[in-house]
Amino acid sequence: MLIRSLRGVLVLALLGGCAGLQTPAQRIVETTSGRSLTRAELMERLRASDVVLLGELHDNPHHHAIRAELLTALGAPTTVVVEQLPRGAAPALPPDADRAALRDALVRAGFDAEGWAWPAHEPVFAAAARAGHGVRGGNLPRELARRLAREGGEALPAELRAPVDAAPLAPQARRALEDDLQQGHCGQLPAARMPGMVWAQRGRDAAMAQALREALSAQPRGPVLLIAGNGHVRRDYGVPQLLAPQLPGRRLLAVGFVEPGQATTASEYDLVWVTPAAPRDDPCEGLQIKGAAAS
Template identity: 45%
Template structure:
């Protein structure tokens, strides 16, 4: 009965505020999965609010949870492992300790997610590569530049021409068709490195004792065919233990392979392609 109540509560929560969404984001497999990946359009505040409320409801079951954030470099995780008292319930103090890039991530857009994690008593971890780690990846197309553990994960993850073409197409579309051809392969390699790094962070959280690991990341990273789930499965995680939920905007329903989708109204923004095309 408790599990049924939780599922119904999550279903109602997911339905509230959605404009044209399948409510599958709150289905039973999502609540029971060990690895849950929540996508996002980075500047959509409504999606962050919905996910934060969903997280808060989800974690009422008391399962030991870790929330991994794309917005934090993985190298900051040791500093977050034993939060000082002032950061345990203070999202502002936490992100300062995590060295979150407030300008690029438009803080406080993601603040509700950090607050929901802290209030539920979940551990918080970083998942991304730092700029210093990404920089050499952008200078060439060789995986020799990867850290050894990420390179091992790369080598055991099936990746063919179909995946590479789909990745480059997604990157090109994400840059409004304005990305120079010479940059496409390095950008694809950097994207794969970040996906592998986030998978590594989720696996590390499981090894650290988390019963459930939640990833907060862009929809491209949550894609089951090209993103983090592919690396989790290559590392031995059963597909049934992974739940990928895309949070998309109306009119953006096309690309991406997810177990379920939540659609929201588009955020108000200037044309993101304007400056790129110029």
């Protein structure tokens, strides 16, 4: 749970020429040009894509509300793959379900209501249900992710290991991933545990990439969508880095959701949506990770 709760809070360091940019309460920015887009322009880009990856800071309610609006505005039903459910899960979400019924349907499909701080993601799931989108799980089972963290890549099933081996990370991307993992552990992650944590992250990304491929195969006309944390939708080390080589000619759109004072580059996302920050305490205050003192 640590990475899930902290990474979105702590990562996305200031980078390059965008640092110091004054941003309004909300702004959609094209990373290659720095140009602001309207919501209408974003929807055009979204509908013209085959795969759309929508990031989040897990504890920012603005991100969930905005993505719910996008799911509603999309119109035609599509498939929405979500990090918050294990791969293979396909919950039946009644379009008129109240909060309790929606939560129960998700929990039956493997949703960890406490770990994901329900009802934080309720707007996204409720919007998907009302629009008739098919929701599919994309994440690794928790125990497999834990095995990867302990044992490394040998624990990853062959169907997921093959695409990871075929698309090794560039040195800069590997460093960025390791830095984000370290920051997500409040700087306390022992060096000996880093390789396993990288494999756990890569395994999750491979699982989500496979779920998106399967969704696109069943629905040849896009877009299919991914709902996941910002780290998973990054082009340099996330799902797109694994997915792009497997879908030549397909159009992928990666959208990061960030807060004022955070910046990014075109190597990470195609677009960033800047929103108001979420109020939060320091998640690292008083934290002590077991084994960290020995690192």
